[in-house]
Each structure stands twice: as structure tokens, then as C-alpha cells.
Amino acid sequence: MLGAIAGILFMILGRERRRVVDTNLELCFPLKSKSDRNKLRKKHFVSLGKAIAESTIAWWGSKRRIRKLASIEGKNFLDDALRQAPVIVLAPHFIGVEILAIRLSMEENAQSMYSQQKNPVFNNFLKSRRTRFKDIRLVSRQDGIKEVVRSLKARLPLFFLPDMDFGSKDSIFVPFFGVEAATIDAVPRLASLTKAKIIPVTIRRDQKTNKYIIKFTPAWGNYPSGDLRADTRNMNEFIEECVLASPEQYYWVHKRFKTRPIGEEPVYG
Numbered sequence: 001m002l003g004a005i006a007g008i009l010f011m012i013l014g015r016e017r018r019r020v021v022d023t024n025l026e027l028c029f030p031l032k033s034k035s036d037r038n039k040l041r042k043k044h045f046v047s048l049g050k051a052i053a054e055s056t057i058a059w060w061g062s063k064r065r066i067r068k069l070a071s072i073e074g075k076n077f078l079d080d081a082l083r084q085a086p087v088i089v090l091a092p093h094f095i096g097v098e099i100l101a102i103r104l105s106m107e108e109n110a111q112s113m114y115s116q117q118k119n120p121v122f123n124n125f126l127k128s129r130r131t132r133f134k135d136i137r138l139v140s141r142q143d144g145i146k147e148v149v150r151s152l153k154a155r156l157p158l159f160f161l162p163d164m165d166f167g168s169k170d171s172i173f174v175p176f177f178g179v180e181a182a183t184i185d186a187v188p189r190l191a192s193l194t195k196a197k198i199i200p201v202t203i204r205r206d207q208k209t210n211k212y213i214i215k216f217t218p219a220w221g222n223y224p225s226g227d228l229r230a231d232t233r234n235m236n237e238f239i240e241e242c243v244l245a246s247p248e249q250y251y252w253v254h255k256r257f258k259t260r261p262i263g264e265e266p267v268y269g
Contacts, residue, residue: 007049011042021045021252023267028177029247043248047205051095051249054212058102059129070096070103070203074216078108078157078199081219086196087157088187092239093164093251096203096212101130101159103214104201111137111151112159115166141166145186152194162187163239165258173261174233177240182259188224188231198223200238204246 011018021044025037032040057069081087089110091097101112112130117123127138137156139148152158162184163176171182191198197219204213224231243250257267 003050003053004046005049006053007045007047008042010049011045017253018045020255020268024252024254024256027179027257027267028243030178040248041252044250044252047248048095048251048253051099051205054096055098058099063106063133066099066103066106068211070099070212070214072103072107072214072216075107077216077218078201081197081199082155082157084197086152086155086194088152088191088196088198089157089159090187090198090200090235090238091159091161092200092202092242093161093254094203094242094246094249095251096205096249097161097251099212100201100203100214102133103212104159105130105136106133108157109135110157110159111139111148113139113141113145113148115141115164145190149190149194152190152196157199158190158196160187162235163256164254165256168259171259172229172232174229174236176236176256177243179257180261180264181236181257183232183236185228185232187235188228192224192226202242205249 018041021041022037025032025040029037029040054069058066061069078087078089091100094100104110114126117126130136130138137151139145148158164184165171165182166184168182170184170186172185173180174183175181176183187198190196199219200217202215202217204215205211206213223234255268260266
């Protein structure tokens with residue numbers, strides 16, 4: 001309840017992020033009426049507030065409490081793949097991704113790339129929370145991928161969020177809900193370099209039980225195909241399908257379309 005209230009306050013007081021959400025929803029769902037988009041915006045902020053509040057359980061709660069908060073389905077797909085090849089765990093950026101990462105860290109050693117936070121105290125806090133159960137190797141995006149490749153080849157799975165806008169470097173423009181979006185092409189590149197299998201994982205908050213469901217699905221076939229643009233586009237199409245299943249739970253507060261193709265005007269003002 002406190003999280004839901006905090007989410008509503010964030011929507012009301014956080015004018016800049018509210019504009020970001022409005023812009024994202026208008027770009028991605030142009031056929032929805034403004035009224036429907038406003039309803040979706042409200043649901044998103046409520047869901048986001050709940051997820052932030054419940055992330056405190058993942059940060060400080062016991063293993064028993066975290067297992068009660070988030071269950072895992074289909075982990076056999078990950079286990080089977082790891083016996084055969086390196087694995088990249090593809091995790092679209094839903095509001096419960098912090099819970100997802102910490103819950104999975106209770107079960108599996110892994111590595112993950114992350115962005116340094118501007119506040120060093122908060123940055124160190126997040127690192128300490130994400131590594132408190134297992135030997136989780138956190139690699140800053142600023143450090144490059146050489147060590148990531150070595151660890152992948154040594155069968156340490158890579159937990160990777162593929163749908164953030166980190167600028168034009170190492171990205172290509174492919175559609176996301178029909179809008180050209182700067183999309184990291186590291187997933188097909190790394191898969192090609194290391195012969196890794198791609199195992200998708202999603203997290204969804206069940207509105208009836210107030211619990212999170214983490215779900216692995218089978219490894220992608222014929223991926224990468226050798227066509228970098230097509231592989232990156234297919235990745236975005238997969239994320240679109242996940243978003244449509246629970247649109248209020250996607251991370252809409254992120255400036256997904258911040259980087260624009262040459263000649264296009266900024267969309268966030």
C-alpha cells in the first residue's frame with residue numbers, strides 16, 4: 001500500500017518523469033486514446049512504486065522471505081543450456097528487475113553488466129545488495145567486454161538487460177513499437193563470438209497474489225542468424241510481446257528514445 005501511494009506521489013510530483021512516460025506511451029501506443037494512455041500511466045506508476053517498495057525485501061530480506069516474494073518457473077531451460085554451451089540470460093527491463101536479479105543470485109553464480117550510478121554511495125549500496133548471496137561478478141559498462149567474454153566461455157552465465165538507450169556507440173537503430181530506437185547489438189555479437197545460447201527470462205507481478213513470477217523460456221533457435229540487424233530487430237520484437245502481456249509493468253520512465261537518428265529532433269524536449 002505504501003508503495004502504491006509513493007508511486008502516485010511520484011507521478012504527481014515527478015513532472016519530468018511523467019512527461020517521459022507520456023512520451024513513451026504516445027510513441028508506442030499511438031492508436032490508444034489519450035484517456036487510455038493516462039490510465040496506463042497511472043497503473044505504471046502504481047506498479048513502479050510497489051516494485052520499489054518490494055525491492056527492499058530483496059535488498060534486506062532473508063532467503064525465505066525473498067523466495068516467498070518471487071517464485072521461479074522454467075529454470076530447467078537455463079540448467080539444460082548451461083550443460084551445453086555458454087549462456088546469455090536476456091532480461092527485458094521490467095519494474096521488478098531488481099527483485100529478479102537478486103532472487104536468481106540465490107540460485108546461480110553469474111555475471112552482469114551495469115551502469116555506474118552518479119552517486120558513489122548509492123552505487124556501492126546497489127553492488128553490495130546484488131552480490132550478497134552468491135559470487136555475482138558485476139562488470140561496469142565503462143570497463144569493456146573482454147572479461148565478460150572470457151567468463152562467458154568459462155560457462156559463467158551473463159545476465160543482460162538489452163533494452164536501455166546508452167547512446168549510438170555499439171548500437172544500431174531498429175524499430176521498437178514502430179519507432180526507431182538505438183538498440184545495443186551486443187547480444188547477437190556476443191552470442192556469435194562465444195557460441196552462447198540465448199535464454200530469455202521475465203518477471204511479472206501477479207495482481208491477485210501480489211507475488212512475482214520469474215519465468216525462463218527455451219533457448220532461441222537459429223540465433224544469431226548472421227544478420228546483425230535482423231537479430232537485433234527480432235530481439236526487440238520479443239520484448240514487445242513481453243510488454244504487451246503486462247504493459248503497466250514495463251520500465252516506461254526510461255528515456256528509451258533519447259538517442260535519435262541523424263536529422264531527427266529530440267522527442268523528450
